[in-house]
Amino acid sequence: MSENPDLISHNGIDKTRLVQSTTQPINIVCNAQPFGGGPGATLMAVMPLIGTVHITSTSIPSPEIGKKELVSLLQRLKPRLVVTSMDELVAAAAQAAGIPVVIIDLLLWFWPSISPQWHQADMVIAAEFYGVQERIISEKMNNVVTVPPLGPPPRTTAGPSKDVLLNFGGMVNPLMPKEEYVAYARLVYSAAKRAVNLRNAALPKSQHAKLIVLVASLDVARGIDPQDPEAARMVLPDEALDLMASSELVCCTAGLGNLYAAGAVANAVLLLPPLHEGHAIQTHVVKKAGVSVDAMDWHEFTGGAPINYYNGSLEVMDDVSKAQKEVISSGQAQKALTDRILAAMLHSANSAAGPSAQDPPLRALVTTFGQDNGDAMAARIVDVLTRVR
Known part of the structure; x- marks a missing residue:
C-alpha cells in the first residue's frame, strides 16, 4: 500500500504513528498571549498543519479570570495537550491541572528571566534568533527544541517599482492606549507624505514614487488622515508581501514579524522609531550581530538623551510617549523626521538606479536562521502528542 501524503509533514516527520494510535479525534487546547499579533499569528500558521492528523482543537483566549477558574475549565475540557504561544498564565493552569504543555516561544532570547512554567513544560519550541542558543545553554533548558522563524520564502523583485511602502503592522499592544498608536501613525504618515513630495521634486x-500605506488596525486606518479616508488600507498577508517585494523602499516597525518578512522580500528597509522596548532591543541585537540596518530613534528628533529601552516596559512606554508628544508639538522635530525619511528615500532611489550584486542587508536573517511555514513547529507538537497519548 502506498503512503498517504496527507499524513506526512513537509519536513519528513511521519504522522501516521499518531493517527494509527487512535480512532477518535484528539482534543487539544490552543492559546495565544494577547500581546501584539505574533503569538496569535503563530497559532494560525501552525494549527491547520496539526489538523492533518485529525486533531480537534479548542481555542481559548487568555482570560481575565484567575488561575483557579482556568484550572477548573481545563479539567472539564480534559484535553490531551495544551499548546500556548507564550502565555504564562495558561501554561501554569495546565500544569496545575496535570495536563501536558507545549510552549511556543518567539522571544526566548529576550526575557529578563525565564518563568518556572518554561522549565516544567513538556516541550518549549523556540524560534531561532540571535542569542537563543546561548540562552538555552545558560538556563540549562533540556526541554527546548529550536525551529526556524515563521516567514515567507526569500524572493527579490528584479527592477522594483519606485513606490515607497509605509507598513504600520506590528504596532498594537495592550500596554499602549489606542490614541497613542493612532497619533504615532498620523505623525509618521504626515512626515512620509512630505518626504515623498520632496523626493519627487528632487x-x-x-x-517619481507614490506612497502606499498599510495598516493592521481599523482605528489606525480611520485616524491616520481625517482628510483622506483612503490614505491607508488593510490587505491580506500575501498582498502585503507582494507590495513589500515590489517597492523600492519599505518603512516599517521593528516587530520580529516585520523583520523576518522584510528580510525575505524587501529591497531596502527603514525601521520606524520604536513603540516599545521590543522594537528597540530587536534592532540593537540585529545591529550587534553585524547586520547593517537603517533604523530611526526618537532622540534623533527630540535632541534629548537616548531612551534606555532596557528599563521596565511601563517606564519605556512612558518615555516613548513623552518623546512622541515632543515631536508632535515641535515643527523643528517634525522637519527632522521628514528629512530623515527623505534621506532614506533618496538613498534607496540612487541604489535602485545603479547596479547592485548585494542582497539586502536584512536578508542575513533568512540565511542565518532560515524560514518556516509552521511545519517545523507542528512536527514538534506531534512529537509530544505521540508521547502523551
Whole structure:
C-alpha cells in the first residue's frame, strides 16, 4: 500500500504513528498571549498543519479570570495537550491541572528571566534568533527544541517599482492606549507624505514614487488622515508581501514579524522609531550581530538623551510617549523626521538606479536562521502528542 501524503509533514516527520494510535479525534487546547499579533499569528500558521492528523482543537483566549477558574475549565475540557504561544498564565493552569504543555516561544532570547512554567513544560519550541542558543545553554533548558522563524520564502523583485511602502503592522499592544498608536501613525504618515513630495521634486519624473500605506488596525486606518479616508488600507498577508517585494523602499516597525518578512522580500528597509522596548532591543541585537540596518530613534528628533529601552516596559512606554508628544508639538522635530525619511528615500532611489550584486542587508536573517511555514513547529507538537497519548 502506498503512503498517504496527507499524513506526512513537509519536513519528513511521519504522522501516521499518531493517527494509527487512535480512532477518535484528539482534543487539544490552543492559546495565544494577547500581546501584539505574533503569538496569535503563530497559532494560525501552525494549527491547520496539526489538523492533518485529525486533531480537534479548542481555542481559548487568555482570560481575565484567575488561575483557579482556568484550572477548573481545563479539567472539564480534559484535553490531551495544551499548546500556548507564550502565555504564562495558561501554561501554569495546565500544569496545575496535570495536563501536558507545549510552549511556543518567539522571544526566548529576550526575557529578563525565564518563568518556572518554561522549565516544567513538556516541550518549549523556540524560534531561532540571535542569542537563543546561548540562552538555552545558560538556563540549562533540556526541554527546548529550536525551529526556524515563521516567514515567507526569500524572493527579490528584479527592477522594483519606485513606490515607497509605509507598513504600520506590528504596532498594537495592550500596554499602549489606542490614541497613542493612532497619533504615532498620523505623525509618521504626515512626515512620509512630505518626504515623498520632496523626493519627487528632487528626482526626474521617470523616478517619481507614490506612497502606499498599510495598516493592521481599523482605528489606525480611520485616524491616520481625517482628510483622506483612503490614505491607508488593510490587505491580506500575501498582498502585503507582494507590495513589500515590489517597492523600492519599505518603512516599517521593528516587530520580529516585520523583520523576518522584510528580510525575505524587501529591497531596502527603514525601521520606524520604536513603540516599545521590543522594537528597540530587536534592532540593537540585529545591529550587534553585524547586520547593517537603517533604523530611526526618537532622540534623533527630540535632541534629548537616548531612551534606555532596557528599563521596565511601563517606564519605556512612558518615555516613548513623552518623546512622541515632543515631536508632535515641535515643527523643528517634525522637519527632522521628514528629512530623515527623505534621506532614506533618496538613498534607496540612487541604489535602485545603479547596479547592485548585494542582497539586502536584512536578508542575513533568512540565511542565518532560515524560514518556516509552521511545519517545523507542528512536527514538534506531534512529537509530544505521540508521547502523551
